[in-house]
Amino acid sequence: MLRGCSFALCLCGCILLSLAAIPRTPLNAQSPALVVEPLASPAGANSSAPQLTVERDRAVLSWIERSGKTSALKFAERTASGWSDPRVVVSSDHLMVNSADVPSVRALPDGTLAAHWMEENGPDPEAYNLKLAWSADGRSWSAPVAPNRDKTVTQHGFASLFPLADGGLGLVWLDGRATHGEAGDMQLRAAIYDKSHKQLSDTAIDMRVCECCPTSVAVSADGPIAAYRNRSAGEIRDIYVTRLAAGRWTMPVLVHRDNFKIEGCPVNGPAIAATGRDVAIAWFTAPNDKNRSYIAFSHDSGKTFAAPIAADDVESLGRVGVALRKDGSAIVGWVESATQTPQFKIRRVQPNGTRSPAAVVANSSGTRYPRLALVRDEVVLAWTESEKDSSRVKTARASLP
Numbered sequence: 001m002l003r004g005c006s007f008a009l010c011l012c013g014c015i016l017l018s019l020a021a022i023p024r025t026p027l028n029a030q031s032p033a034l035v036v037e038p039l040a041s042p043a044g045a046n047s048s049a050p051q052l053t054v055e056r057d058r059a060v061l062s063w064i065e066r067s068g069k070t071s072a073l074k075f076a077e078r079t080a081s082g083w084s085d086p087r088v089v090v091s092s093d094h095l096m097v098n099s100a101d102v103p104s105v106r107a108l109p110d111g112t113l114a115a116h117w118m119e120e121n122g123p124d125p126e127a128y129n130l131k132l133a134w135s136a137d138g139r140s141w142s143a144p145v146a147p148n149r150d151k152t153v154t155q156h157g158f159a160s161l162f163p164l165a166d167g168g169l170g171l172v173w174l175d176g177r178a179t180h181g182e183a184g185d186m187q188l189r190a191a192i193y194d195k196s197h198k199q200l201s202d203t204a205i206d207m208r209v210c211e212c213c214p215t216s217v218a219v220s221a222d223g224p225i226a227a228y229r230n231r232s233a234g235e236i237r238d239i240y241v242t243r244l245a246a247g248r249w250t251m252p253v254l255v256h257r258d259n260f261k262i263e264g265c266p267v268n269g270p271a272i273a274a275t276g277r278d279v280a281i282a283w284f285t286a287p288n289d290k291n292r293s294y295i296a297f298s299h300d301s302g303k304t305f306a307a308p309i310a311a312d313d314v315e316s317l318g319r320v321g322v323a324l325r326k327d328g329s330a331i332v333g334w335v336e337s338a339t340q341t342p343q344f345k346i347r348r349v350q351p352n353g354t355r356s357p358a359a360v361v362a363n364s365s366g367t368r369y370p371r372l373a374l375v376r377d378e379v380v381l382a383w384t385e386s387e388k389d390s391s392r393v394k395t396a397r398a399s400l401p
Contacts, residue, residue: 172189
């Protein structure tokens with residue numbers, strides 16, 4: 001994270017923004033509202049930082065559980081009867097834990113599991129390293145490796161993992177190696193691993209990006225597409241995408257010209273999903289202090305996007321999630337802030353702008369980051385809920401016709 005822009009200040013800068021903007025799109029609610037049902041969570045007490053990943057029919061929920069000074073990265077898989085028993089990837093006194101920059105566990109097409117997490121790198125809370133590990137059975141894990149090859153005591157996080165067609169693994173992340181000495185810019189970087197877990201690259205994609213906004217990657221029929229928040233010299237922080245084509249990342253392109261100018265990071269990244277050549281991307285923006293969440297569709301693997309459609313109802317805190325159905329419609333989630341208590345909501349959106357009524361998943365303090373994923377015809381949902389002096393990851397589901 002860039003020096004002088006603490007995580008707390010970034011959140012405050014985001015929350016102080018408010019109300020509506022951008023396009024005028026059809027808001028006719030022709031589809032029925034999604035019906036959200038509770039789903040018993042596998043996470044225990046003092047749990048937080050949920051993440052959901054899907055590979056074909058395998059949905060994996062991961063989270064952090066704390067016990068004293070020790071934190072453990074745990075995960076469970078969605079089954080016909082609920083969640084599998086939790087398993088542990090790593091347990092340490094040095095795991096870096098916060099609500100926005102979260103670890104993940106995901107299945108790969110060959111059945112292997114890959115996991116990433118962050119470890120503290122010295123006394124500076126804004127300095128930490130990425131770690132990666134693989135497992136064939138979810139019980140024993142390979143020795144962790146660091147995709148960032150620099151040795152700087154800076155931030156390396158906000159990673160998104162994705163499978164490669166040849167059986168390998170890719171990831172993108174925010175890398176602070178150039179901020180060493182409190183001067184340079186945060187970078188977006190990517191690494192590629194072959195199926196034997198050998199690192200083949202560590203590549204810079206964009207040399208100046210927003211310091212602490214999560215990234216997102218989807219795999220279209222034409223290959224992986226990564227979404228992130230850019231940062232211009234004039235502090236415009238709009239959403240860009242880049243595609244991995246023929247072994248190289250393409251020149252990043254703007255999704256929509258929001259002209260969102262803010263001096264500090266809003267800690268609010270995009271979410272992207274793909275099926276075939278259809279792509280849906282959701283994001284938060286707040287030009288002129290008008291807080292909204294949007295979704296846009298692409299039918300050419302993310303080379304171009306149609307005009308944005310409002311995802312929220314009145315105003316929002318963002319923290320978006322998105323999943324794409326084979327029929328081209330999307331399920332989008334966000335934190336609505338029009339009421340006194342912010343709410344985690346979801347709805348179905350068609351590419352023509354038709355939206356179902358919003359369904360409330362849970363009330364939210366506005367400081368936690370909810371997740372959603374689509375597996376078969378079920379939307380799986382996860383979020384963190386405060387419980388007295390503790391917190392717990394909760395889950396729910398919504399069926400789709």
